[in-house]
Amino acid sequence: MMQKGEEPLSIRQVERSLAVREAGDKEVxxxxxxxxxxxxxxxxxxxxxxxxxxxxxxxxxxxLKNQGFKGPLVGVNPGAEVKSLPSVRRLQDFEGPxxxxxxxxxxxxxxxxxRDAVEKGVRCAAMFTSGFSEEGRExxxxxxxxxxxxxxxxxxxxxxxxxxxxHYPPRGLSFRPDMxxxxxxxxxxxxxxxxxxxxxxxxxxxxxxxxKVVSYGNECDLTAQDFIRYFADDPDTDRIVMYIEGTKxxxxxxxxxxxxxxxxxxxxxxxxxxxxxxxxxASHTGALAGSREVWxxxxxxxxxxxxxxxxxxxxxxxxxxxxxxPQGRGLAVLTISGGFGVFATDxxxxxxxxxxxxxxxTAAAMAKFINFPGTSVKNPLDMAAAIFFQGDHAxxxxxxxxxxxxxxxxxxxxxxxxxxxxxxxxLDPVSFTKWFLEQMFKGLRAAGKPAAFVFFESVKQAQRxxxxxxxxxxxxxxxxxxxxxxxxxxxxxxx
Amino acid sequence: MMQKGEEPLSIRQVERSLAVREAGDKEVxxxxxxxxxxxxxxxxxxxxxxxxxxxxxxxxxxxLKNQGFKGPLVGVNPGAEVKSLPSVRRLQDFEGPxxxxxxxxxxxxxxxxxRDAVEKGVRCAAMFTSGFSEEGRExxxxxxxxxxxxxxxxxxxxxxxxxxxxHYPPRGLSFRPDMxxxxxxxxxxxxxxxxxxxxxxxxxxxxxxxxKVVSYGNECDLTAQDFIRYFADDPDTDRIVMYIEGTKxxxxxxxxxxxxxxxxxxxxxxxxxxxxxxxxxASHTGALAGSREVWxxxxxxxxxxxxxxxxxxxxxxxxxxxxxxPQGRGLAVLTISGGFGVFATDxxxxxxxxxxxxxxxTAAAMAKFINFPGTSVKNPLDMAAAIFFQGDHAxxxxxxxxxxxxxxxxxxxxxxxxxxxxxxxxLDPVSFTKWFLEQMFKGLRAAGKPAAFVFFESVKQAQRxxxxxxxxxxxxxxxxxxxxxxxxxxxxxxx
Numbered sequence: 001m002m003q004k005g006e007e008p009l010s011i012r013q014v015e016r017s018l019a020v021r022e023a024g025d026k027e028v029x030x031x032x033x034x035x036x037x038x039x040x041x042x043x044x045x046x047x048x049x050x051x052x053x054x055x056x057x058x059x060x061x062x063x064l065k066n067q068g069f070k071g072p073l074v075g076v077n078p079g080a081e082v083k084s085l086p087s088v089r090r091l092q093d094f095e096g097p098x099x100x101x102x103x104x105x106x107x108x109x110x111x112x113x114x115r116d117a118v119e120k121g122v123r124c125a126a127m128f129t130s131g132f133s134e135e136g137r138e139x140x141x142x143x144x145x146x147x148x149x150x151x152x153x154x155x156x157x158x159x160x161x162x163x164x165x166x167h168y169p170p171r172g173l174s175f176r177p178d179m180x181x182x183x184x185x186x187x188x189x190x191x192x193x194x195x196x197x198x199x200x201x202x203x204x205x206x207x208x209x210x211x212k213v214v215s216y217g218n219e220c221d222l223t224a225q226d227f228i229r230y231f232a233d234d235p236d237t238d239r240i241v242m243y244i245e246g247t248k249x250x251x252x253x254x255x256x257x258x259x260x261x262x263x264x265x266x267x268x269x270x271x272x273x274x275x276x277x278x279x280x281x282a283s284h285t286g287a288l289a290g291s292r293e294v295w296x297x298x299x300x301x302x303x304x305x306x307x308x309x310x311x312x313x314x315x316x317x318x319x320x321x322x323x324x325x326p327q328g329r330g331l332a333v334l335t336i337s338g339g340f341g342v343f344a345t346d347x348x349x350x351x352x353x354x355x356x357x358x359x360x361x362t363a364a365a366m367a368k369f370i371n372f373p374g375t376s377v378k379n380p381l382d383m384a385a386a387i388f389f390q391g392d393h394a395x396x397x398x399x400x401x402x403x404x405x406x407x408x409x410x411x412x413x414x415x416x417x418x419x420x421x422x423x424x425x426x427l428d429p430v431s432f433t434k435w436f437l438e439q440m441f442k443g444l445r446a447a448g449k450p451a452a453f454v455f456f457e458s459v460k461q462a463q464r465x466x467x468x469x470x471x472x473x474x475x476x477x478x479x480x481x482x483x484x485x486x487x488x489x490x491x492x493x494x495x
Numbered sequence: 496m497m498q499k500g501e502e503p504l505s506i507r508q509v510e511r512s513l514a515v516r517e518a519g520d521k522e523v524x525x526x527x528x529x530x531x532x533x534x535x536x537x538x539x540x541x542x543x544x545x546x547x548x549x550x551x552x553x554x555x556x557x558x559l560k561n562q563g564f565k566g567p568l569v570g571v572n573p574g575a576e577v578k579s580l581p582s583v584r585r586l587q588d589f590e591g592p593x594x595x596x597x598x599x600x601x602x603x604x605x606x607x608x609x610r611d612a613v614e615k616g617v618r619c620a621a622m623f624t625s626g627f628s629e630e631g632r633e634x635x636x637x638x639x640x641x642x643x644x645x646x647x648x649x650x651x652x653x654x655x656x657x658x659x660x661x662h663y664p665p666r667g668l669s670f671r672p673d674m675x676x677x678x679x680x681x682x683x684x685x686x687x688x689x690x691x692x693x694x695x696x697x698x699x700x701x702x703x704x705x706x707k708v709v710s711y712g713n714e715c716d717l718t719a720q721d722f723i724r725y726f727a728d729d730p731d732t733d734r735i736v737m738y739i740e741g742t743k744x745x746x747x748x749x750x751x752x753x754x755x756x757x758x759x760x761x762x763x764x765x766x767x768x769x770x771x772x773x774x775x776x777a778s779h780t781g782a783l784a785g786s787r788e789v790w791x792x793x794x795x796x797x798x799x800x801x802x803x804x805x806x807x808x809x810x811x812x813x814x815x816x817x818x819x820x821p822q823g824r825g826l827a828v829l830t831i832s833g834g835f836g837v838f839a840t841d842x843x844x845x846x847x848x849x850x851x852x853x854x855x856x857t858a859a860a861m862a863k864f865i866n867f868p869g870t871s872v873k874n875p876l877d878m879a880a881a882i883f884f885q886g887d888h889a890x891x892x893x894x895x896x897x898x899x900x901x902x903x904x905x906x907x908x909x910x911x912x913x914x915x916x917x918x919x920x921x922l923d924p925v926s927f928t929k930w931f932l933e934q935m936f937k938g939l940r941a942a943g944k945p946a947a948f949v950f951f952e953s954v955k956q957a958q959r960x961x962x963x964x965x966x967x968x969x970x971x972x973x974x975x976x977x978x979x980x981x982x983x984x985x986x987x988x989x990x
Contacts, residue, residue: 178914194832194912201911201954245837271834276850277841309838310951311976337689339766342740343804346772355771416696417689419673456805457975459696465956480952480975481806 028233035222035230038124038157039212040171041099042071045091045122047113048104048129049075051083056128057104061085062177069172072096091116099123102165102175107131107143110161114147118154125151125158126165128175133218134162148220163217164193167200167210175215180204185238186317187212187231189224192271195243195310202314207472208321211236219248225256232260239265239320241313242304245272254298261302265320267491268304269313270295305491312487315479319488322477324450326493328407330356332400333380335412336387341380344412344454344482351486352495355379356405365399379406387418387436397443409444409451410485413467415460430463434470441474450492453478454485523728530717530725533619533652534707535666536594537566540586540617542608543599543624544570546578551623552599556580557672564667567591586611594618597660597670602626602638605656609642613649620646620653621660628713629657643715658712659688662695662705670710675699680733681812682707682726684719687766690738690805697809702967703816706731714743720751727755734760734815736808737799740767749793756797760815762986763799764808765790800986807982810974814983817972819945821988823902825851827895828875830907831882836875839907839949839977846981847990850874851900860894874901882913882931892938904939904946905980908962910955925958929965936969945987948973949980 044064049057057075061084064073074094075087088094091101091113101122103113107129117125132140144161151158159165164175169183175193179200186203188210190196196215203210212234214227224244231237240260247253260266272278273292299306305320307313331353335341345355356379358366363377370377370386386396400406418436419429444451453471455464457480471478479485539559544552552570556579559568569589570582583589586596586608596617598608602624612620627635639656646653654660659670664678670688674695681698683705685691691710698705707729709722719739726732735755742748755761767773768787794801800815802808826848830836840850851874853861858872865872865881881891895901913931914924939946948966950959952975966973974980 176915178911192832192834192837195834198832198834198909198911198951198953205954205956243834245834271837271841273841274844276844277837279840309842309976309978310835337687337693339687339690339693339738339740340805342687342766342772345774346766346768347804349769349771414693416673416693420671456693458693459700461700461960462957481804483804 031226031229032233034157035226036234038100039166039168039173041123041173043074043094043096043098043100044069044071045074045076045088045094045098045101046085046104047076047091047101048109049082049085049087050077050080055104057102058084059177060102060104060128060175063174063179064172066177067169067172067174067179067181071172074098076101091120091122094120097121100166101125103127103129103161105129107140107161111143111147111150114150114156114158118150118156122156125156126163127158127160127217128162128164129160130162132161132220144218144220151221158221159214160217161220164196164215167196167213167215180209182209183211184209184321185236186210186241186321187227187234187237187239188214188241188243189227189231190215190243191217191224191245192243193217195269195271198310199241199243199313199317202310203317206314206318207469208318210241210317223247223249223253225249225253228253228256228260232256232263237264239267239317241267241269241317243269243271243313245270246278250294250298254301257298257302257304261304266302266304267307267313267316267320268299268302269307269310270299273308303494305494307491308487311484312491315484315488316491318472318477319452319492322472322475323408323452323489323492326408326450326489329493329495330354330405330407332358332403332406332409333412334383334409335380336383336417337412337414338380338382340412340414340456341382344410345380347482347486348410351483351490353486353489359403359405362399362403362406366396369396387440388420388432393436393439393443394446395443397440398446401447401449406449408489409447409449410482411440411444411451411453412456412482413453414456414458415464415467416458419460433467437467437470438474441471441476444476451476452485452489454480454482456480526721526724527728529652530721531729533595534661534663534668536618536668538569538589538591538593538595539564539566540569540571540583540589540593540596541580541599542571542586542596543604544577544580544582545572545575550599552597553579554672555597555599555623555670558669558674559667561672562664562667562669562674562676566667569593571596586615586617589615592616595661596620598622598624598656600624602635602656606638606642606645609645609651609653613645613651617651620651621658622653622655622712623657623659624655625657627656627715639713639715646716653716654709655712656715659691659710662691662708662710675704677704678706679704679816680731681705681736681816682722682729682732682734683709683736683738684722684726685710685738686712686719686740687738688712690764690766693805694736694738694808694812697805698812701809701813702964703813705736705812718742718744718747720744720748723748723751723755727751727758732759734762734812736762736764736812738764738766738808740765741773745789745793749796752793752797752799756799761797761799762802762808762811762815763794763797764802764805765794768803798989800989802986803982806979807986810979810983811986813967813972814947814987817967817970818903818947818984818987821902821945821984824988824990825849825900825902827853827898827901827904828907829878829904830875831878831912832907832909833877835907835909835951836877839905840875842977842981843905846978846985848981848984854898854900857894857898857901861891864891882935883915883927884931888931888934888938889941890938892935893941896942896944901944903984904942904944905977906935906939906946906948907951907977908948909951909953910959910962911953914955925961928962932962932965933969936966936971939971946971947980947984949975949977951975 075082075085132144193215570577570580627639688710
């Protein structure tokens with residue numbers, strides 16, 4: 001959220017940022033080292049842990065246990081003993097190095113905790129505690145400035161307040177008991193804790209789990225741009241995802257994005273696009289209103305893929321992981337219902353893609369297999385009965401690989417069509433579908449062009465999810481609607 | 496699909512159609528009677544039935560059996576005896592009245608079947624057979640005209656060819672073995688058999704099943720407008736859904752739509768919106784290209800709700816059944832994650848809705864319940880912990896009913912938030928969620944304004960589907976994304 005007193009982003013800032021300051025090697029290295037060590041603390045304390053029902057400290061403690069955090073884990077509670085975890089009254093009472101603390105005490109108690117942390121030599125404090133500048137009151141803003149000053153002076157780095165902090169399974173870091181333990185090579189910075197955890201869970205469910213994730217909240221010390229600069233150089237990170245609503249330092253953020261965008265793919269999701277959405281994001285200041293164009297210019301300069309919602313964000317992450325960038329805008333659309341083909345063609349055209357006629361060689365080669373009544377080798381291609389062809393499917397799809405008009409393949413599936421044989425054929429529709437899906441994967445691999453599936457959400461959801469998993473496990477991305485597939489493909493093509 | 500020789504729709508046609516011809520009582524009554532009796536045949540024959548694997552006649556025969564068709568059901572096969580059903584060699588061999596036949600023979604054999612049907616005194620033939628005008632060849636077009644002439648002269652009505660025909664469970668009619676047996680009061684005309692069956696299955700899955708459905712194909716005799724006129728007067732039909740790609744008779748179709756739209760809600764889904772989509776819909780003629788505006792004008796004149804895809808179509812049907820029309824554009828957005836609220840506000844604004852501040856009385860009344868740290872009674876409203884409040888929820892939501900700024904309520908849910916207690920609380924998250932959902936339903940009913948849910952598709956899909964069913968069973972519509980909810984609400988508001 002944007003803070004009082006900050007300036008709105010301007011187009012001139014974006015232009016100035018184009019001359020990205022090239023930091024010296026030493027500076028880059030120092031920044032990298034400082035942030036890198038935050039991800040591998042030797043011991044962690046949860047400050048404000050109690051045995052009371054609903055205590056948020058418990059949530060963090062169980063999250064760390066569930067992720068198998070290897071080092072000592074301690075609760076801090078000045079007033080009561082804690083049964084669920086070894087605990088101390090003050091941070092200073094813990095023996096041995098204490099690198100990371102998670103702070104859940106009320107805002108009024110935070111200043112003392114920060115002083116204790118400095119005294120103890122803690123490296124980093126992630127502050128879950130809320131009630132600071134995000135409430136738009138002068139008192140909260142001043143308290144936030146005060147703790148930032150104490151930390152800066154004492155060499156303590158702060159994340160938040162009003163945040164969830166760090167998640168990284170290989171080092172046992174997380175912020176909720178039910179977070180995925182799988183991890184990948186996509187890092188994320190998120191202004192909102194909720195968006196971080198939704199993206200984490202969604203991506204894990206889709207089999208493209210995130211890696212290092214930071215929910216950074218109010219940015220009283222460490223900022224989005226600090227983490228973006230770090231992720232740009234991090235060897236564990238292949239791409240960077242950002243959820244952002246506003247910033248305190250537009251030029252610095254944009255510089256960091258542009259510099260990172262030169263090194264790694266950047267995927268951005270912006271909350272507060274409309275003026276009323278901006279009000280929702282930061283109801284205490286109208287400073288960001290009307291700056292949609294500025295943000296768009298910044299994202300464009302950074303070469304970022306832009307997602308308009310959490311669903312789109314996860315779609316784009318899946319597409320980035322599983323789909324190569326098409327060498328043009330020509331789509332081959334394969335369907336087993338003419339009607340779906342018509343719709344898909346409309347939606348593709350509306351998103352800037354072409355559904356061109358196949359080259360004569362392709363049509364001729366495919367016609368050997370697709371010559372059943374009611375089908376013809378046009379694009380979109382109504383596969384009809386050919387999808388059930390009980391032989392090797394590789395030669396059906398392979399010709400698409402040679403077609404100069406085709407740059408990517410979109411396959412449309414729906415249970416009501418692929419289960420056509422159900423109820424009046426001797427075959428079991430489920431095992432038959434699994435067989436022809438495998439054949440289709442083989443054929444699409446033989447074609448060798450970027451390929452995505454749309455599996456409509458119609459009936460038999462549990463069965464559908466099984467097929468969807470099969471498709472994802474085979475390395476192809478799959479979406480519930482053509483519109484979402486097109487938006488993801490557009491982002492991958494940076495259209 | 497559009498046929499050769501037909502004229503493209505023009506704006507002038509739409510304007511002329513505004514002066515809807517009011518047919519005389521007698522004419523209306525004759526038309527109604529003629530079409531009404533098609534839905535209650537006494538006996539049905541499947542022509543072209545055989546015991547061979549994959550024979551499409553079997554599909555229709557099993558479909559009728561599965562729907563419990565009450566009258567005699569007979570197979571017709573001139574060359575072989577059929578084991579699966581009582582069969583005859585020719586239609587004339589069947590004793591007793593035969594009202595309806597389903598034709599699955601190849602196109603070259605159809606003329607003889609039509610002559611036999613006339614001789615037998617059959618009322619209606621639904622022709623699954625394809626290979627006529629839809630293939631764009633002169634030969635097929637002439638054959639289609641010929642059978643139409645034979646039927647017209649002999650008093651036989653034709654549906655198709657290239658169609659699935661009729662579906663209506665109360666009379667045992669259907670066209671696939673796995674069609675729903677539940678039915679409702681939404682009728683549908685569909686140019687595409689695939690779109691008819693997808694809509695049928697989707698709507699049944701969502702608990703808003705269709706009633707009378709006709710897949711009409713090439714319209715060589717009975718047309719979309721014939722069925723629309725019939726449904727407008729049908730006492731079993733409350734609303735009419737159309738899937739359409741093109742027409743042979745624009746003025747007549749538009750007249751029928753406008754007249755029907757005055758009597759009942761009309762929901763339209765058009766395939767072939769873009770020029771390339773139109774080519775996909777009717778690759779043999781470009782006549783419809785560029786007429787998007789004409790179709791839009793026609794839909795507007797008919798007061799139709801327009802859906803851009805099959806998913807949207809089903810969304811609109813669900814919204815029409817479960818959501819009253821809001822008296823304005825002000826939405827109350829209730830969420831348990833601030834980030835989701837920001838997005839929802841953006842999407843609502845982008846679709847022409849407002850997310851206004853609550854009236855002071857509403858804010859004050861709700862503040863009694865929502866006074867936990869991190870929440871405030873703003874719109875969008877971050878319910879945070881209030882959603883888990885362990886008391887009567889009716890008074891929380893009831894104040895929305897009195898707020899003059901609020902015309903509809905949108906509730907945003909997601910498993911990762913409502914299962915927050917999982918793993919560190921003593922409560923079972925599933926039974927607790929069911930309890931607070933029931934409380935929420937009670938509260939929304941107390942508010943008494945149109946209310947819809949968005950339940951994001953994130954994790955634990957099977958569990959999500961259970962909650963979604965609970966919401967639908969309670970009479971509230973539910974959508975997977977804010978965007979789809981907004982599009983459906985827009986259609987209901989005819990925006």
